Amino acid sequence: MWKEKVQEYEDQIIADLSGLLSIESVRDDSKATSDAPLGPGPKAALDYMYQLAERDGFATHDVDHVAGRIEVGKGEDLFGILCHVDVVPAGEGWDTPPFEPTVTDDAIIARGTLDDKGPTIAAYYAVKILNDMNVDWKKRVHIIVGTDEESDWIGVNRYFESEEMPALGFAPDAEFPAIHGEKGITTFDIKQENKTADEQGADVVLESFESGQRYNMVPDEAVARLTVKADDLDITELYQNYLDAHDLNGTSELDGDTLVLRLKGKAVHGMDPSIGLNAGLFLIHFLNELNLDSQAAKFTDLSERYLFESHFGEKMGMKFHTDKMGDLTTNIGIISYSKDKGGEYGINLRYPEGFEFDDAIKRFANEVNELGFELDLGKVQRPHYVDKNDPFVQTLVQAYRNQTGDMTEPYTIGGGTYARNLDKGVAFGAMFSDSEDLMHQRNEYITKKQLFNATSIYLEALYALCVEE
Numbered sequence: 001m002w003k004e005k006v007q008e009y010e011d012q013i014i015a016d017l018s019g020l021l022s023i024e025s026v027r028d029d030s031k032a033t034s035d036a037p038l039g040p041g042p043k044a045a046l047d048y049m050y051q052l053a054e055r056d057g058f059a060t061h062d063v064d065h066v067a068g069r070i071e072v073g074k075g076e077d078l079f080g081i082l083c084h085v086d087v088v089p090a091g092e093g094w095d096t097p098p099f100e101p102t103v104t105d106d107a108i109i110a111r112g113t114l115d116d117k118g119p120t121i122a123a124y125y126a127v128k129i130l131n132d133m134n135v136d137w138k139k140r141v142h143i144i145v146g147t148d149e150e151s152d153w154i155g156v157n158r159y160f161e162s163e164e165m166p167a168l169g170f171a172p173d174a175e176f177p178a179i180h181g182e183k184g185i186t187t188f189d190i191k192q193e194n195k196t197a198d199e200q201g202a203d204v205v206l207e208s209f210e211s212g213q214r215y216n217m218v219p220d221e222a223v224a225r226l227t228v229k230a231d232d233l234d235i236t237e238l239y240q241n242y243l244d245a246h247d248l249n250g251t252s253e254l255d256g257d258t259l260v261l262r263l264k265g266k267a268v269h270g271m272d273p274s275i276g277l278n279a280g281l282f283l284i285h286f287l288n289e290l291n292l293d294s295q296a297a298k299f300t301d302l303s304e305r306y307l308f309e310s311h312f313g314e315k316m317g318m319k320f321h322t323d324k325m326g327d328l329t330t331n332i333g334i335i336s337y338s339k340d341k342g343g344e345y346g347i348n349l350r351y352p353e354g355f356e357f358d359d360a361i362k363r364f365a366n367e368v369n370e371l372g373f374e375l376d377l378g379k380v381q382r383p384h385y386v387d388k389n390d391p392f393v394q395t396l397v398q399a400y401r402n403q404t405g406d407m408t409e410p411y412t413i414g415g416g417t418y419a420r421n422l423d424k425g426v427a428f429g430a431m432f433s434d435s436e437d438l439m440h441q442r443n444e445y446i447t448k449k450q451l452f453n454a455t456s457i458y459l460e461a462l463y464a465l466c467v468e469e
Contacts, residue, residue: 002403002456002463005129010452014103017121017451020048021101021110025086027151037066038086038154042147045085045117049124049145056128063163067146067155072127073137079466080142080169081127082156082418082425083120084149087112089213091220091267093442106447113446115439116149119172119430122451126458130467139466142166146418149173150214152379156418168392168465171419172458174427175435177400180393181385181412182420182427183271183325183350184357187215187378190302190368192342198294203230206287206296207258209337211280215348217333217440218276220267222283226259235259235290242286250283261286269440270331270348271414274311280335281308298372299343306368307332307345318349318360325352325383325412350414353383384420385412392465396428399461403453408433428461430454 006013028039036043043065050060053070062068073079090098090111101110108118127141142164146155170178199205205227212219228235236252239261243250250263263286265279285308288300306315313319313328320328334346351357357380365375386393388410397410410426419425430450431437438444 002459003452005133005459006125006452006456009125009129010448013121013125013451013455014108014448016052017108017118018101018103020045020085020117020121021108021112022099023048024099025112025147026089027086027148035065037064038148042066042086046145046147049085049120052124056131058131061163063159066148067144067159069145069163070124070127070143071140072131073139073141073466075137075139077139078142078164078166079139080144080166080422080425081123082144082146082169082171082421083123084116084146084155084173084418085120086147086150087115087117088150088217088440091442095443098442098444106449107445108448108451109443109445111444113444114431114435114437115444116173118446118451119454120145122430122455123172123458125455126462129459130462135463135467137466138469141462141466144418149418150216156421160421166422167424169419169422169425170396170428171417171425172427172429172454173417174413174415174429175431176404176429176457177397177406177408178388178393178410179413179417179419179427180388180410181325181353182383182416183352183412183414184355184381184383185348185350185416186357186380187346187348188361189376189378190345190347191374191376192295192299192344193372193374194342195295195372199229201291202293203233203291204228204235205293205339206299206337207339209284209335209343211283211336212332212334212346214270215333215346216270216331218265218268218270218273218278218331219280219333219335220265220277222263222265222279222335224261224283224287225255226261227257228259230291239286242289246282248282267441269415270333271329271350273329273331278332281332284308284335295339295342296337299337302368302371302373303345313349316364318351318364320352320355322352322354326414328352328355329414350416351383353385381416381420384425386424386426390424392424393426395464396426396461399464400457402460403457406433429457
C-alpha cells in the first residue's frame with residue numbers, strides 16, 4: 001500500500017529534491033547578514049523548504065532565519081521530525097558538479113543527497129502524502145528544519161530556546177532500522193602559544209600550513225610552504241621518497257623562493273576517521289622528520305606525540321570502548337600554522353557512555369599546557385541513549401521490518417544527529433544496509449530506490465504513530 005502511494009509522487013519527489021540540492025547551503029560566516037546569520041546558502045535552503053510547505057498548504061514558522069518548522073496535524077501531543085538542510089563543503093575531485101544535481105536512471109548525485117537533503121525530502125513527502133490522503137491526525141507534527149547541523153547547531157539550539165519541544169520524534173539522518181544511541185561529541189582546539197620562530201640552526205623554516213575545513217571531516221588536502229636554508233638539502237627528493245614509501249599522492253613546486261608541498265588524502269565523515277586518510281597529519285609526519293625551526297618543530301612534534309595514526313585516542317590516553325557504543329574516536333579535522341602566529345589543531349572527539357570525559361580533558365589540557373599549548377574546549381554534547389525496547393522505537397522498527405523483511409536490531413552510532421535534542425528521540429534512516437555511505441565524501445549520491453523506499457517507511461511509521469494512536 002505505502003510503496004504504491006509513493007509511486008504516485010516519484011517525479012515530484014525528484015524535482016523537489018533537485019531544487020534543494022541546487023542550493024550551495026554551506027555555512028559561510030564571511031557573508032553573514034542579519035537576514036542570513038549563517039550566510040546566504042543555509043538561509044536559501046530554509047526558505048526553499050518554506051516555499052514547498054506553502055505550496056502544499058502547510059503553515060510555517062521561522063526562528064531568526066536559522067531554523068524553522070512546517071506544521072501539520074492536530075491534537076495535544078507533538079511529534080517532531082528533525083531535519084537539516086545545510087551541507088559540508090563539496091571538496092575536490094567530483095565527477096559531476098556537486099551543486100548541479102545529476103539525475104541518472106537509478107540515482108541522484110550531488111552534495112547533500114544522503115546528508116541530509118534526500119532524507120529531509122523523503123520525510124517531508126511522507127507527511128505530505130498522509131495529508132493529501134486526508135487522514136485523521138491524532139498528533140500535531142512539526143518538521144523542524146535546522147541550518148547548522150554540520151557545525152555548531154546554532155539553528156536548533158536557538159529554535160528550542162523559544163519553541164515547543166516534541167515529546168517524541170526522529171531525525172532522518174542516519175541508518176535504518178533505527179539508531180537508539182549516539183556517542184558524546186565535542187570539539188576542541190589545541191593552540192600553540194605564539195612565540196617568534198627561532199631559525200638558528202634550522203635547515204627548514206615552516207612558513208605556513210593549512211589542512212581541513214570542518215571538524216567532522218577527515219581532511220583530504222594539505223599544503224605546507226617552506227623556506228629551505230640548507231643548500232645541500234633536496235626536500236623534493238625526500239618528499240617524493242616519503243610519498244612512495246607510504247603510497248601517497250602529492251606534489252612539490254617552487255613559488256619564488258618558497259617550496260610548496262601538497263598532499264592528497266581521503267575525506268570521510270569524522271565519526272570514523274580510521275577509514276579515511278588525513279592529508280594534514282601525513283604531511284606533518286613528513287615535516288617532523290626535517291630539521292625545522294624551533295616553533296614549527298614543537299608544532300609537528302605534538303602531532304607525532306598525540307595525533308598521528310591514533311584514531312581512537314590511544315596517544316591521548318583516552319582509548320575507551322563499550323559493547324553498546326563501541327570505541328572513542330578522534331578526528332583532527334582542521335590544522336593551521338603560520339610562522340607569525342604559531343599553530344592550531346582542531347579536534348572532533350566522540351565518546352561512548354561511561355567515559356570520564358571531564359577528567360580526561362582536564363588531564364590532557366594539563367599535558368599539552370606543559371608543552372606550550374592551550375586546550376580550548378568547545379561545545380560538549382553528552383551521549384544520548386533510548387532503550388531499544390521502548391514501544392516508540394519498536395513501532396519505528398516494525399514499520400521498517402514490514403516493508404523490508406529485515407530483522408536487524410536497532411543499534412548505536414558515533415555520529416551525532418538532531419535526535420539527541422529530544423529526551424525520546426532516535427535517528428531513523430534513510431541509509432539501508434546496502435547503501436554506499438558517501439556522506440562528507442565526493443560523488444555523494446542516493447539511489448531512487450533508497451529515496452522512495454525510505455519515504456514509504458516514513459509513511460507507515462508516521463501513520464502508526466500519529467494517525468492510528
